[in-house]
Amino acid sequence: MSESKCVHCGADNGNAPVVWNEKAFCCQGCSTVYQILNENQMGNYYRIQPMSGIKVITDTQSGKFAYLENDEIRLKLLDFSDETVSKIRFFIPTIHCASCIWLLENLSKLDNAIRYSSVNFPKKEVTITFDHNKLSLRKLAELLTAIHYIPEITLDQLEKSHGNKSDQNLLIKIGIASFSFLNIMMYSFPEYLPGGDLLEKDFKNIFGWLSFILILPVVFYSSLDYYLSAWKGLKHKIISIDLPISLGIIALFLESSWVVFHNGGIGYMDSLAGLLFFLLIGKWYQSKTYEALSFERDYKSYFPVAVTRIVDGSEEIIPIKNLRKGDRIVVRNQELIPTDSFLLNGNGQIDYSFVTGESVPVAKKLNDFIYAGGRQIGSSIELVVDKEVEQSYLTQLWNQTNEKDKEISLNTHVNKVSQYFTIVILIIATLAFAFRLTTSLELAVYVFASVLIIACPCALALTIPFTFGSTMRIFGRQGLYLKNTDVIEQLYKTDTIVFDKTGTITLNRQIKTAFHGQKLTESEIIEIQSVVRNSNHPLSKALYDNLPKSTLFSIQNYEEHLGLGIRALVNEKEIKLGSPLFISADVSNESFTESRVYLSINDIQKGYFSFANTYREGLQQLISKLSQNYELHLISGDNDSEKERLHEIFGNKTNIHFNQSPSDKKQYINLLRSSGKHILMIGDGLNDAGALSSSHVGLTIADDVFSFSPACDAIMEASKFEKLINFIHFSHTAFKVIKASFFISLTYNIIGLLFAVSGNLAPIVAAILMPLSSITVVSFVTISISFLASRKLK
Amino acid sequence: MSAILFLIVIGIIVAAGFLLIFIWAVKSGQYDDSYSPSVRMLFDNEESIPDKEEPLKKKS
Numbered sequence: 132m133s134e135s136k137c138v139h140c141g142a143d144n145g146n147a148p149v150v151w152n153e154k155a156f157c158c159q160g161c162s163t164v165y166q167i168l169n170e171n172q173m174g175n176y177y178r179i180q181p182m183s184g185i186k187v188i189t190d191t192q193s194g195k196f197a198y199l200e201n202d203e204i205r206l207k208l209l210d211f212s213d214e215t216v217s218k219i220r221f222f223i224p225t226i227h228c229a230s231c232i233w234l235l236e237n238l239s240k241l242d243n244a245i246r247y248s249s250v251n252f253p254k255k256e257v258t259i260t261f262d263h264n265k266l267s268l269r270k271l272a273e274l275l276t277a278i279h280y281i282p283e284i285t286l287d288q289l290e291k292s293h294g295n296k297s298d299q300n301l302l303i304k305i306g307i308a309s310f311s312f313l314n315i316m317m318y319s320f321p322e323y324l325p326g327g328d329l330l331e332k333d334f335k336n337i338f339g340w341l342s343f344i345l346i347l348p349v350v351f352y353s354s355l356d357y358y359l360s361a362w363k364g365l366k367h368k369i370i371s372i373d374l375p376i377s378l379g380i381i382a383l384f385l386e387s388s389w390v391v392f393h394n395g396g397i398g399y400m401d402s403l404a405g406l407l408f409f410l411l412i413g414k415w416y417q418s419k420t421y422e423a424l425s426f427e428r429d430y431k432s433y434f435p436v437a438v439t440r441i442v443d444g445s446e447e448i449i450p451i452k453n454l455r456k457g458d459r460i461v462v463r464n465q466e467l468i469p470t471d472s473f474l475l476n477g478n479g480q481i482d483y484s485f486v487t488g489e490s491v492p493v494a495k496k497l498n499d500f501i502y503a504g505g506r507q508i509g510s511s512i513e514l515v516v517d518k519e520v521e522q523s524y525l526t527q528l529w530n531q532t533n534e535k536d537k538e539i540s541l542n543t544h545v546n547k548v549s550q551y552f553t554i555v556i557l558i559i560a561t562l563a564f565a566f567r568l569t570t571s572l573e574l575a576v577y578v579f580a581s582v583l584i585i586a587c588p589c590a591l592a593l594t595i596p597f598t599f600g601s602t603m604r605i606f607g608r609q610g611l612y613l614k615n616t617d618v619i620e621q622l623y624k625t626d627t628i629v630f631d632k633t634g635t636i637t638l639n640r641q642i643k644t645a646f647h648g649q650k651l652t653e654s655e656i657i658e659i660q661s662v663v664r665n666s667n668h669p670l671s672k673a674l675y676d677n678l679p680k681s682t683l684f685s686i687q688n689y690e691e692h693l694g695l696g697i698r699a700l701v702n703e704k705e706i707k708l709g710s711p712l713f714i715s716a717d718v719s720n721e722s723f724t725e726s727r728v729y730l731s732i733n734d735i736q737k738g739y740f741s742f743a744n745t746y747r748e749g750l751q752q753l754i755s756k757l758s759q760n761y762e763l764h765l766i767s768g769d770n771d772s773e774k775e776r777l778h779e780i781f782g783n784k785t786n787i788h789f790n791q792s793p794s795d796k797k798q799y800i801n802l803l804r805s806s807g808k809h810i811l812m813i814g815d816g817l818n819d820a821g822a823l824s825s826s827h828v829g830l831t832i833a834d835d836v837f838s839f840s841p842a843c844d845a846i847m848e849a850s851k852f853e854k855l856i857n858f859i860h861f862s863h864t865a866f867k868v869i870k871a872s873f874f875i876s877l878t879y880n881i882i883g884l885l886f887a888v889s890g891n892l893a894p895i896v897a898a899i900l901m902p903l904s905s906i907t908v909v910s911f912v913t914i915s916i917s918f919l920a921s922r923k924l925k
Numbered sequence: 926m927s928a929i930l931f932l933i934v935i936g937i938i939v940a941a942g943f944l945l946i947f948i949w950a951v952k953s954g955q956y957d958d959s960y961s962p963s964v965r966m967l968f969d970n971e972e973s974i975p976d977k978e979e980p981l982k983k984k985s
Contacts, residue, residue: 179968229964236965252961302951310944314937337930341937 139165141182164278168234171241176234183230185279196276198437198448199269199284208268208284210258216246217263221275221282224835226255235280242266242274286434286451301418304353305411311345312404318342319401323895332395339391342400350384353407356414364546372549372592375556376410379587386580399584402897406589409905417596417616419604424836426614426843433504433817434520438462438469441513451520463511470503470516471523477512480668481505484634486525486817492668504817508668525817545595548873549588556586563888574890581892585883590876590904594869597909601916602865609924610848611858612836618844621828623862627808628757629800629822632767632777634815635832637744644677648730648738655732657681658701662708665689666697670728671708674740696728707731744773749853751780756856758782762808766791766799768818797821811859817841857924864919872912879904 135144138154139161148155149162156162161184168176176183198204211218226235232250235257239245244266248259257280261271272282318338357373357380364371380403387398438451439461446461451469454460459475462468468481479495486504495501501514503523520526560582567575599616606613613619630636651659661683663671668691689699696709707714707730714731726742757763763785765777771789781787791799800822803810812819812826815833820841823829829843836846847855883900886892950956 175968229967232961232964233968236968250961251958252964253958299951299954299956302956303948306944306947306951310940314940317936334929337933341933 136182137161137184138177138182139184141184160279167241167278173234173237173240176230179233180228180230183228185225185227196269196272196284197439198435198450199272200267201437201448201450204437204450205268212263215262215264216260217268218258218260219268219271220256220258221272221284222254222256223275223280223282224255225280226250226252226257231280234278238274241278242271245271284436286436298418301411301415304356305408305415307348308353308404308408308411311349312401312408314345315342315397315401315404319397319894319898322397323898335395335397339395339397342397343388343391346384346387346400346403349404349407350380353411354380357410369546370550370553372545372588372595375549375553375583375586375588376592378553378583379589380406382580382583383587386577386584397894399894399897402584402894402901405898405902406587409589409902409909410592413593413596413600413909416600419600424612424846426846433467434469435467454516454520456516456519458516460514460516461511462507462514464507464509466507468501468503468505468507468514469523470520471518472501472503472514472516474499474501475513475515477510479512480508482508484816545591549591552586552588552591556582559586559884559888567890578887578890581887581890582884584897585887585892585900586880587901588876588880589901590879590908591873593905593908594872594876594912598865598869598872598912598916601913602861602920605917605920605924606858606861609854609858610851612846614844618828619862619865621809621844622811622859623866624809625761625811625828625859627762627764627803627810629764629766629803629810629812629826631796631812631814631816631819631822632765632773633744633769635813635819636750636765637746643743643745644674644740645743646730646738646740648736651737654702658684658704658706658732659708659730661686661701662689662697662699662706665699666691668697670726670742671697673742674708674728705733707734743776746780747849747852753853753856754781758784764788764799764803766796766822768792768796793818793821797825800825813855814841814843854924861920861924864923865916868912868915868919871915872908875911876904876908879907 135148135155136142137144137148137157139156142157142161144155144157148157149159150156151162151166154165156165164184168174199208206212209217209219223235226232232252235250236248238248238259244262246260246262248257250257259271266274272284275282318341321334321338354377357377361371361373361377364374383399383403383406387400387403390396390398391400434451436450437448438454439446440449440454441447441459441461454470460469460472474495474497476497479499479501480492481495481501482492483502483505486502492508493505500517502525503520504525560579563582564575564579567578596616599619602619603613603616656678660675660678660681663675664683665686666672684701687700689697691697692709692713696707696713698705698707698709700706708728711727711729714729714736715734727739728742729739730737754763758781763781765781765785765787767787767789768791769789774787774789777787778785788795788799796819800810800812804825804827810826811828811830812822813830813832814820814823815831819829819831823831823841823843828845830845830847831840831843832847832849832852833840834849836848840846879900883892883896886896886900
């Protein structure tokens with residue numbers, strides 16, 4: 132039984148599995164879910180994918196979703212509601228497999244008030260239509276929680292209406308372009324065949340007219356984005372790649388229209404429609420991003436939706452934006468402090484780990500000022516609101532960082548190339564025009580237009596989306612998720628890397644302990660373990676996890692003194708653990724900065740446990756590799772207790788700074804920036820938010836990429852940390868591919884130009900050359916990127 | 926001659942019909958999620974509902 136896996140979630144069952152019906156579960160929660168599903172004959176859940184369940188790590192208390200009874204909140208969350216049914220969309224980050232889809236789409240079997248439910252897997256959302264007279268929204272959320280699919284409801288869901296209209300518009304543009312492309316192709320085809328000249332004049336005219344009608348939506352709708360972007364570039368005095376594309380489109384359209392109305396025939400309509408079709412496909416390929424990940428999160432997606440307020444002695448739940456100065460609120464165990472306030476009642480143990488990176492909770496006394504963003508641990512507390520949510524310290528921190536001072540990618544490589552390209556093309560076109568003017572005006576205009584047409588950098592414009600698009604997909608498969616493809620270019624330019632310490636290079640929840648003092652006997656160690664087991668304090672938990680597993684003793688008279696320590700009787704010995712003050716230890720001539728827990732047994736001082744961070748695996752190797760080519764910096768919000776160890780890892784060249792507040796970090800990055808450095812900042816929490824948004828690439832390390840992370844450019848799975856250098860190196864590889872591909876597409880352009888300048892650009896040449904160059908370039912870059920990735924990114 | 930003209934008109938009407946269907950499909954959100962339907966179609970319809978396991982009773 133000892134090596135068994137939980138039937139529900141597949142976790143190790145440990146020594147004492149919970150057994151129900153001869154099946155072993157790792158915990159009571161998993162067993163309960165199994166029983167619920169079994170009761171409703173939903174055992175298929177385990178057949179589709181064995182052990183697909185979700186293990187619940189944090190305990191959820193029953194009142195968690197009480198705020199869903201508040202009408203104001205409820206109506207804002209609902210997508211739709213009439214007299215009988217309501218429709219709601221929940222974001223459930225734990226959706227992960229086929230079984231999840233099956234279960235969530237068969238919710239109606241669990242409760243017949245649920246009419247219909249469907250899952251959007253990439254977004255990790257479930258949309259549920261239910262009868263709200265039979266099942267309240269709160270009950271629904273609690274039902275999902277009972278089967279361990281806990282919906283995440285945050286403040287920004289209340290305010291933002293989600294939807295991806297632009298994605299749909301792009302698809303429609305592609306649809307229209309392909310429709311026109313295929314039909315015009317059909318009309319153009321006879322002309323390309325031997326004997327095409329024999330086609331009757333009437334037919335030529337009809338085909339021309341039809342093509343002209345079909346091209347109109349392509350020119351005036353599908354290619355709208357290119358004109359807009361070219362115009363935007365010109366306003367900022369940049370010649371972007373979209374300018375020669377727009378010129379090409381317009382030249383193609385005018386030249387072909389002239390052919391249709393003047394000569395009879397089709398001109399280059401097929402090439403034009405095909406060009407747009409390929410370009411838009413490239414755009415679509417590039418825009419495919421990670422829908423379930425959010426790179427734009429602000430405090431609103433971190434904050435709860437509602438808070439419990441006390442009015443005249445009775446509790447009521449209100450949306451947090453309705454909080455006013457002077458309101459009294461209740462914050463329970465594991466709940467977030469929504470705004471800056473004073474402690475009125477209760478024992479404040481505030482965990483600021485996400486805001487400051489500090490993993491040990493801060494004890495607060497009555498009337499102490501408490502900043503927003505911390506999490507209360509332990510019993511519930513009462514607070515008096517001092518500032519409204521919009522004005523709290525944390526919100527200010529966000530708003531400060533929000534004015535993103537990232538310039539639009541002015542100096543991207545493509546734009547540089549396209550600048551020269553456009554100028555050269557315009558010169559060639561003008562020269563050819565002037566030269567041909569001696570023959571006839573008509574020929575001169577024709578040559579001018581031909582040069583613009585054939586020089587339209589279709590292949591060039593496809594290189595970037597396909598190279599970066601493939602790179603981004605491959606990175607995603609390897610655990611690095613980029614916000615968009617521009618990040619690859621920024622990564623390539625990086626010359627300076629700044630690390631945050633806590634949570635970034637150290638493991639958040641794993642703390643190493645060491646004992647200093649008189650040697651402890653084996654039974655004493657077990658006695659200590661028996662005592663700390665009863666405490667929820669993170670240091671107690673760390674201590675418990677670090678001591679060897681053994682059979683515990685029973686304890687008596689357990690007492691926990693918040694902010695001081697714990698004491699209990701074990702085997703008739705009094706064990707006290709806590710601050711020096713608590714065990715009356717004399718430490719007056721010792722000054723220390725690390726976290727320590729002192730121990731006394733029967734009032735005899737034994738020594739202390741010290742707590743040190745564990746560094747991520749492979750850190751040493753990564754740093755030594757990176758330091759060869761990059762300038763490294765380390766900024767930490769913590770004190771300098773680990774200075775020596777860090778210098779050992781990072782070497783003496785690295786600049787290491789301690790005690791940096793969030794705004795210090797941001798300023799530090801700005802200072803580096805102003806000295807011309809190109810910065811990659813690696814952080815993890817809200818305290819790094821400012822620094823992340825100020826740097827060229829802000830990269831967040833996350834153990835669970837779907838949980839909250841501050842606004843950034845890239846999110847990396849923590850387990851892939853040591854591979855960071857491979858990713859950076861691969862961005863260089865991607866650029867080599869781009870250069871090779873630029874060379875190929877320029878070769879095509881030169882061949883085309885030779886045709887154009889000599890005045891021989893027959894429609895069939897354009898019809899062959901333009902798609903051919905696009906296809907060559909697209910297949911070249913996608914094949915070479917995936918080939919190189921399979922060799923370099925293993 | 927007129928037969929070809931007729932065919933051209935028919936062809937474009939049919940193609941336009943498909944285009945409209947495509948636009949409708951996009952607008953109704955069918956392209957928003959391309960993963961879930963591929964899994965959903967593999968689920969069995971009600972045929973093999975596993976029997977409810979009754980909690981084992983102690984043999985008397």
